[in-house]
Amino acid sequence: MSSNNNKLAVLHDVTKVYQTGVVKVEALQGINLTLEREKFSFIVGPSGSGKTTLLNILGCIDVPSSGRFTLLNQEIGGLNDNQLADFRNHHIGYIFQNFNLMAVLSAYENVEYPLILKNIAKKERHQRVSEILDSVGLSKRQHHRPAELSGGEQQRVAIARALAKRPDLILADEPTANLDSKTGAEIIDLMLLMQDHYKTSFIFSTHDMEVMQHANEIITIKDGKIESVNTTIMKQKEGV
Amino acid sequence: MNNLKLAVRNLTRNRRRSLTTILAMVIGMVALLLFGGFISSIYFGLQTGIVRSQGHLHIYQQGYLEYGSSRPSDYYIDQYKTVIDTIKQDDLLKENIKVITPTVSLAGIAGNYAADSSKTFFGAGVIPSDKNKMKLWDQYGLKVVSPPMVLTDTSVGEGVLGLGLAKMLNLCKSLQVPNCTDRPVDSVDGEVDEQILALQALAEDESEQSKGNATKNGVQIDLLASTGSGAPNVVSVSIIKAEQMGNKILDDNLVILHLKQAQNLVFDNEGRVSSIIIQLKDSEKMEAIQQHLRQLLNNNIDLQQQFEVKNFTEFNSEFSQIVNMFIVIFIFIALMISLVVLFTTINTLTMSVMERIPEIGSLRAMGLRRSAIRWQFLLEGFVIGITGATIGIIIAIILTFVFNNSGFGWSPPGSVESQDLKILLFANPLLLIGTWLLMIIVATVSSILPARHAAKMNIVNAIRNT
Ligand SMILES: Nc1ncnc2c1ncn2[C@@H]1O[C@H](COP(=O)(O)OP(=O)(O)O)[C@@H](O)[C@H]1O
Numbered sequence: 001m002s003s004n005n006n007k008l009a010v011l012h013d014v015t016k017v018y019q020t021g022v023v024k025v026e027a028l029q030g031i032n033l034t035l036e037r038e039k040f041s042f043i044v045g046p047s048g049s050g051k052t053t054l055l056n057i058l059g060c061i062d063v064p065s066s067g068r069f070t071l072l073n074q075e076i077g078g079l080n081d082n083q084l085a086d087f088r089n090h091h092i093g094y095i096f097q098n099f100n101l102m103a104v105l106s107a108y109e110n111v112e113y114p115l116i117l118k119n120i121a122k123k124e125r126h127q128r129v130s131e132i133l134d135s136v137g138l139s140k141r142q143h144h145r146p147a148e149l150s151g152g153e154q155q156r157v158a159i160a161r162a163l164a165k166r167p168d169l170i171l172a173d174e175p176t177a178n179l180d181s182k183t184g185a186e187i188i189d190l191m192l193l194m195q196d197h198y199k200t201s202f203i204f205s206t207h208d209m210e211v212m213q214h215a216n217e218i219i220t221i222k223d224g225k226i227e228s229v230n231t232t233i234m235k236q237k238e239g240v
Numbered sequence: 241m242n243n244l245k246l247a248v249r250n251l252t253r254n255r256r257r258s259l260t261t262i263l264a265m266v267i268g269m270v271a272l273l274l275f276g277g278f279i280s281s282i283y284f285g286l287q288t289g290i291v292r293s294q295g296h297l298h299i300y301q302q303g304y305l306e307y308g309s310s311r312p313s314d315y316y317i318d319q320y321k322t323v324i325d326t327i328k329q330d331d332l333l334k335e336n337i338k339v340i341t342p343t344v345s346l347a348g349i350a351g352n353y354a355a356d357s358s359k360t361f362f363g364a365g366v367i368p369s370d371k372n373k374m375k376l377w378d379q380y381g382l383k384v385v386s387p388p389m390v391l392t393d394t395s396v397g398e399g400v401l402g403l404g405l406a407k408m409l410n411l412c413k414s415l416q417v418p419n420c421t422d423r424p425v426d427s428v429d430g431e432v433d434e435q436i437l438a439l440q441a442l443a444e445d446e447s448e449q450s451k452g453n454a455t456k457n458g459v460q461i462d463l464l465a466s467t468g469s470g471a472p473n474v475v476s477v478s479i480i481k482a483e484q485m486g487n488k489i490l491d492d493n494l495v496i497l498h499l500k501q502a503q504n505l506v507f508d509n510e511g512r513v514s515s516i517i518i519q520l521k522d523s524e525k526m527e528a529i530q531q532h533l534r535q536l537l538n539n540n541i542d543l544q545q546q547f548e549v550k551n552f553t554e555f556n557s558e559f560s561q562i563v564n565m566f567i568v569i570f571i572f573i574a575l576m577i578s579l580v581v582l583f584t585t586i587n588t589l590t591m592s593v594m595e596r597i598p599e600i601g602s603l604r605a606m607g608l609r610r611s612a613i614r615w616q617f618l619l620e621g622f623v624i625g626i627t628g629a630t631i632g633i634i635i636a637i638i639l640t641f642v643f644n645n646s647g648f649g650w651s652p653p654g655s656v657e658s659q660d661l662k663i664l665l666f667a668n669p670l671l672l673i674g675t676w677l678l679m680i681i682v683a684t685v686s687s688i689l690p691a692r693h694a695a696k697m698n699i700v701n702a703i704r705n706t
């Protein structure tokens with residue numbers, strides 16, 4: 001039982017089929033995968049390989065066409081729409097490729113928003129938001145709206161927003177794709193730092209092989225299938 | 241950051257679009273409110289006019305309204321003073337009645353034999369001081385002045401008639417009626433109608449008799465009516481003034497004289513009147529008092545008659561007709577404006593949903609339920625509604641103030657006195673509150689479809705949509 005509790009996610013023969021008219025796309029073709037908690041995992045694969053589809057399923061915003069999926073010991077297939085929403089609210093944070101911040105809210109308010117959703121009291125909200133904005137280095141820009149922030153700054157806000165509610169899992173689907181490589185690298189470093197600090201599980205997808213040197217775990221995906229699961233890099237890193 | 245604040249901010253995101261929507265709503269609101277205020281003005285103006293001249297309630301002998309006008313002398317209230325006393329002794333009535341006054345209705349032929357003119361007429365015998373008291377009624381504070389009657393309580397024998405009647409009786413010159421000339425009087429030659437001659441004899445007879453107490457003011461005319469026994473009866477009335485009576489029928493037919501004289505002419509009995517007029521302090525209580533009065537009068541064994549009690553909407557069908565017509569127009573305009581607001585707001589909110597698809601997707605991914613998304617957009621519709629409706633009311637109030645102080649004058653339908661044309665925005669609180677609520681409801685209803693669209697969105701597609 002205790003080993004079971006350590007598991008973040010278990011996917012068993014998960015498939016996802018998109019049917020658009022007569023064309024049938026098998027985006028995921030029988031994924032078997034077990035992920036541990038408190039790790040920083042990379043999902044790597046070329047464009048169209050099924051990374052987004054896999055992350056959507058892991059993030060409980062999409063459901064598999066077949067197979068079983070357990071997240072944090074919860075059988076996800078058995079939840080209805082509201083239960084799924086509540087589950088996401090309590091356990092999952094998202095970082096998007098396009099940042100997707102709320103345009104009418106300031107950086108501070110964007111980070112605060114998920115805490116309001118979780119009914120956290122104002123005083124504690126303030127404390128948490130200030131702390132996290134500080135740790136992503138945006139304290140000075142906290143009253144600016146997204147349109148007034150650079151891409152890198154926006155993604156920092158998004159990271160802070162995902163972290164603020166202290167979720168069990170944060171999903172980041174190609175969060176550096178819209179950033180230049182220097183900023184992208186900074187964002188990855190920041191995420192690694194945050195992961196280390198808050199011990200949240202991170203799943204990060206990318207088609208860029210270079211960025212994966214700091215990962216605990218690398219899952220390579222191609223044509224909707226897992227090609228390899230590599231945990232050695234983590235050991236290398238720990239060895240350093 | 242609560243949802244309301246979020247809704248307001250989202251509306252300021254595309255200012256021009258939100259302002260256009262709100263502007264459409266404001267224009268609609270203002271049009272509706274000003275028209276409603278105008279209807280209020282007609283409603284209360286008309287009512288005040290009717291209540292001043294005819295009172296709220298009329299008491300007749302049972303059957304009077306159906307048959308009485310053909311035989312006024314057969315339908316009467318016997319011992320009217322007893323009836324009035326009974327009413328005055330009732331606590332509820334005593335408290336609510338402003339004026340209670342008897343009146344006699346009559347019809348017959350009016351003759352100015354000196355000019356060889358006669359004309360059918362109808363008339364009212366009244367107590368002038370009571371009538372003057374009625375003219376002071378102003379429950380709605382319209383501050384219109386109805387000039388008092390030229391008749392006084394002591395001037396028995398005097399009367400007033402309508403301008404048209406004065407003309408027909410060849411009294412233009414003697415009563416100094418403006419824009420009116422007497423037709424030339426033919427010398428009486430050839431065959432004169434025997435009947436007219438007979439009447440003339442009767443009238444002259446009567447004039448001789450009443451010479452002692454008749455006043456010397458005015459121009460004498462003779463009024464002929466049939467009494468209860470069927471025999472013709474005649475009185476002489478000194479007409480001291482020709483007046484405008486409000487509409488052509490009254491102008492051409494009405495003679496107002498003293499109650500006593502009318503009683504003598506129709507009933508030959510000073511205990512009888514055709515009806516009792518009651519003016520209440522408060523129009524709102526009219527129906528309740530009407531009911532109470534019916535009970536009181538018809539369950540009283542001392543009064544050996546059965547009575548009917550009618551209110552002014554019953555004996556004056558014009559009032560309800562005019563008011564209903566305006567209400568129908570108002571509802572029609574309200575409907576049109578609601579539709580315009582509905583489609584404008586639907587359009588605005590739909591565009592707003594379309595712009596925010598990725599944002600909606602990420603909110604859902606963060607853990608917002610569908611219902612929360614729905615509420616967010618319903619709230620935006622509501623905010624548009626409450627903003628537009630409130631600005632609309634404020635602008636309507638300002639315009640009303642400006643209009644009311646610029647002194648337009650008019651005569652409401654069926655009224656003689658010209659009065660300032662006022663838009664009565666506050667007279668009926670339902671107008672302001674109702675229109676305000678209507679706009680808010682319409683705007684909120686407009687948001688139902690866009691809100692549903694936003695809530696039903698597939699999260700994955702929404703996020704992908706960038
Ligand atoms: N909503 C969809 N409808 C149809 N096909 C889709 C849809 N989403 C993804 N796909 C297809 O599924 C495959 C995997 O897509 P995706 O998971 O987005 O890959 P990646 O994120 O690795 O680029 C692709 O072939 C893509 O065209």
Ligand SMILES: [Mg+2]
Nearest residue numbers: 051052053174
């Ligand atoms: Mg992708």
